[in-house]
Amino acid sequence: MRHSIVIDTDPGQDDAAAILLALALPDRFDLRVITAVAGNVAVAQTAANARRIVELAARADMKVHAGCEAPLVLPLETAAFVCGPDGLDGAGLPPPALPPVEGHAVEVLVALLRAEAPGSVTLCMLGPLTNLALALRLAPDIAPRIGQVVLMGGAMGLGNMTPAAEYNIYADPHAAAIVLGAGLKVTLIGLHLTLTAIATHAQVARLDALGTRTGRAVHGMLTRPRAGGLGSIGHPMHDVCVIGFLAWPELFAGRDCFVDVETGAGPLRGRTTIDWHGRLRRPPNAHVLDCIEAAPFFDRVIDALTQLP
Numbered sequence: 411m412r413h414s415i416v417i418d419t420d421p422g423q424d425d426a427a428a429i430l431l432a433l434a435l436p437d438r439f440d441l442r443v444i445t446a447v448a449g450n451v452a453v454a455q456t457a458a459n460a461r462r463i464v465e466l467a468a469r470a471d472m473k474v475h476a477g478c479e480a481p482l483v484l485p486l487e488t489a490a491f492v493c494g495p496d497g498l499d500g501a502g503l504p505p506p507a508l509p510p511v512e513g514h515a516v517e518v519l520v521a522l523l524r525a526e527a528p529g530s531v532t533l534c535m536l537g538p539l540t541n542l543a544l545a546l547r548l549a550p551d552i553a554p555r556i557g558q559v560v561l562m563g564g565a566m567g568l569g570n571m572t573p574a575a576e577y578n579i580y581a582d583p584h585a586a587a588i589v590l591g592a593g594l595k596v597t598l599i600g601l602h603l604t605l606t607a608i609a610t611h612a613q614v615a616r617l618d619a620l621g622t623r624t625g626r627a628v629h630g631m632l633t634r635p636r637a638g639g640l641g642s643i644g645h646p647m648h649d650v651c652v653i654g655f656l657a658w659p660e661l662f663a664g665r666d667c668f669v670d671v672e673t674g675a676g677p678l679r680g681r682t683t684i685d686w687h688g689r690l691r692r693p694p695n696a697h698v699l700d701c702i703e704a705a706p707f708f709d710r711v712i713d714a715l716t717q718l719p
């Protein structure tokens with residue numbers, strides 16, 4: 411099956427790998443447009459980073475639109491302490507040759523969804539959900555036109571931004587609540603899964619051995635020295651799981667659940683309460699993934715990346 415997708419993103423090293431994976435699988439993905447959002451770093455930088463990535467993949471034709479500069483309600487808190495000041499620390503990429511194209515990401519999302527056949531477009535959400543939430547508020551008629559949303563965010567358990575919250579949901583909890591409350595077909599890929607999606611040292615070394623500029627860039631991002639990480643034993647690649655799930659759903663498992671988002675300002679801000687056992691007796695609003703077969707997953711990711719320059 412070939413998916414018509416939009417990638418909404420805040421690159422971010424793992425966003426970069428996700429975009430590259432989508433571009434490396436043209437028989438699986440028709441990437442229509444990339445929309446950038448403030449998150450890991452400011453939106454001017456995330457949009458520039460998306461340009462750097464598509465140019466790395468020799469896809470300078472790919473349209474990148476900049477979107478929201480800040481979360482819906484709260485001030486922006488970046489994750490530059492993890493991703494580095496430009497968001498792509500370790501990639502060794504030059505500045506983009508071209509700027510983002512005109513047109514705000516939110517308006518582009520609305521126009522695209524209105525123009526396409528209902529149900530035909532999949533939204534791949536790799537950052538805070540601000541752009542999509544604002545699009546749903548601006549144009550509620552797009553909700554039934556969205557085929558599905560696959561998002562990286564939340565956690566069943568410990569967060570990475572705070573003990574309670576994963577970064578993407580923490581950064582804009584109000585947007586997450588809007589998206590999860592909009593009656594969309596949502597697949598949620600949280601930290602509880604992505605922290606088990608670890609490439610082995612041998613797989614990471616294989617990236618470098620590809621001898622391509624893409625292989626070098628991804629290898630550099632994965633192996634950079636990091637402050638502020640969780641001290642995991644390998645190289646979690648959170649956002650890659652979104653694209654990988656659409657390409658190879660047989661490597662993942664999960665179940666339909668009700669998911670609630672804490673929008674209050676206290677220590678639980680951005681917490682996702684995932685009702686795995688149905689205790690709250692609320693209708694499910696997301697398909698929550700909890701398992702990935704990491705070894706074959708990364709073999710396939712690296713095999714795909716061999717297709718890029």
Ligand SMILES: [Ca+2]
Nearest residue numbers: 422425536537
């Ligand atoms: Ca991201």
